[in-house]
Amino acid sequence: MPKRIDSLYLHFPFCSHLCNYCDFYKKVPQNKTLDYQKYHDYLESSFLVHKNLIEKYGYSWSPLKTFYIGGGTPSLWGKEGKIFLQNFLNEKNIQLDPECEFTLEVNPGAWDEEVLSQWRSLGVNRFSLGVQSLQKEMITYLDRIHSIEDVYTTLEYFRDNKLNFSVDFMLGLPFSKEYKRDVIKELQIALSYNPNHFSVYILTVKDNYTHFNNLPDEEWVEHEFLLVADFLKANGFEHYEVSNFSRPKKQSEHNLNYWRSHSVAALGPSATGFLFEDRLRYKWKPNQPEIELEFLTEEEFNLEKIYMAIRSQVGLNMDDFPKSLEGVVINWKEKLLVTEENKIIKLTSKGYLLLDSLMNDLFLLKLV
Numbered sequence: 001m002p003k004r005i006d007s008l009y010l011h012f013p014f015c016s017h018l019c020n021y022c023d024f025y026k027k028v029p030q031n032k033t034l035d036y037q038k039y040h041d042y043l044e045s046s047f048l049v050h051k052n053l054i055e056k057y058g059y060s061w062s063p064l065k066t067f068y069i070g071g072g073t074p075s076l077w078g079k080e081g082k083i084f085l086q087n088f089l090n091e092k093n094i095q096l097d098p099e100c101e102f103t104l105e106v107n108p109g110a111w112d113e114e115v116l117s118q119w120r121s122l123g124v125n126r127f128s129l130g131v132q133s134l135q136k137e138m139i140t141y142l143d144r145i146h147s148i149e150d151v152y153t154t155l156e157y158f159r160d161n162k163l164n165f166s167v168d169f170m171l172g173l174p175f176s177k178e179y180k181r182d183v184i185k186e187l188q189i190a191l192s193y194n195p196n197h198f199s200v201y202i203l204t205v206k207d208n209y210t211h212f213n214n215l216p217d218e219e220w221v222e223h224e225f226l227l228v229a230d231f232l233k234a235n236g237f238e239h240y241e242v243s244n245f246s247r248p249k250k251q252s253e254h255n256l257n258y259w260r261s262h263s264v265a266a267l268g269p270s271a272t273g274f275l276f277e278d279r280l281r282y283k284w285k286p287n288q289p290e291i292e293l294e295f296l297t298e299e300e301f302n303l304e305k306i307y308m309a310i311r312s313q314v315g316l317n318m319d320d321f322p323k324s325l326e327g328v329v330i331n332w333k334e335k336l337l338v339t340e341e342n343k344i345i346k347l348t349s350k351g352y353l354l355l356d357s358l359m360n361d362l363f364l365l366k367l368v
Contacts, residue, residue: 003277005054006062006097007257011268012071012081013039013286016110020143020210025270025286026072036077039269040084046267046289047092053291057278059263063097066254067123073130075106075115082118096123101253103128108154109146126252127165128199129154133173134186141174141211155193166197166252171228172221173203174211183224184231191235196250200228201243222353229349241312242352259312261305307359310338311352316345324365332358 014035015026029035054060074081089095096102103126104119116127133139136148158165167190171183187198202221205212216224229239237245241259244252257264258274266273269286279296296304302321309316318325318340329345332338337351337358351358 003057003059003263003275004062005059005263005265006065007254007262007264008064008067008094009254009264009266009268009271009273010067010069010085011266011271011284012069012074012077013269014076015071015073016076017143017145023206024072036080042269042289043088043267046284046291047088049289049291050265050267053282054265054275057275057280059275061094063095064100064102065097066101066103066257067096068103068254070105070128072105073107073110074104075111078115079118082115082122086122101126103252103254105130106154107146109150111154113157125164127158127163128168129158129165129195130168131155131190132168132170133181134189135179135181137175137179138173138181141214142170143210155190158195159193164250165195166199167195169198169200169228171200171202171224172216174214174216176216176224177220178214183228187228187231197244197246197252198232198237199244200225200232225353226349229352233349238313239349239352242347242355244312256312256314259308259314261308303359303362306362310345310347310358311355313346318343318345322365325362328361328365331361 011025013026014029016028018026018028069077077085100123102123104124105128106116107130131151131154132142132144134148134151139146139148139151155167169183169187169190173181190198202225203215205215209215229245232245233239237247238251239245240251241255244255246252254264261274261276263276264274266282266284269284272281272283274281279298279301281294281296282291283294284291306316306321306325308314318329329338329340332345332351333340336348337354338345338347340346347355347358
């Protein structure tokens, strides 16, 4: 049976400003024209490397069912980015399935109507908006350069044009307790703009983070997370993955491919792809079009599949894994961290909150 790739992640590495908390690979262009051309050259060269890789292991492209452009700030790529990518896809014979979910990340203050219209003409039909908070003090402490006015202008545009969009929110922000951040009030406002999806992340930073000593305690963050989960579920959203909530049938299909452990190709500096049938993860070097390969052992692969399955409502089919897993799952059920239906294990919102500690339980097992 042929091994097909129908999902692609493309990393755009440029931002107009480097936020103090973000650890994704990104940089501020010193000379936009020159730096973008270097990036385009990188993609051209890396595609040849990628072609040799997938052919070596017997994979071929199918029309893409999901395509995700992340970053960085992809909405800065502009009209020239749209033209480059259109030519790139045509020349490489990478086609989009008629039902392709095509996502572009957009930051408030880093887009204009003409550019978004250009991307929509290429096939973009889903947008992910980097809002993070609707409280201006929180935006400042996150070192975001957009203003609260930029946020509302962006939300209004996407609502008024009836576009399919997701909103990113962050929890556990510095000075949340001091400012008595009311994230539920922020979400109520966001809901009035009719998004189909929320991605809600807990801020994770290293101890050299500027506001490390001003972060709320663990109890605050846990309470905030469960409040948000209950609120969004009460408003018709499905908590379908640790950090993701969607209206019915509006889940991110691209991200679900990761959680289903499907093959997902990747291009762009520091992007990571996965070839499922060969247990092969690969990562692009940021400064040259070369890849680093990692072949997972059978046990690592099983742990990866379990982790991906239980972090979403794809769930864990107990028939697919060794009997040694049963005792751990019984313990989880007693603590109300999971539910089970037809041998499919799914985490509750409380279970999602404790995902990392649940995975520690599995490290003690033999999963081959």
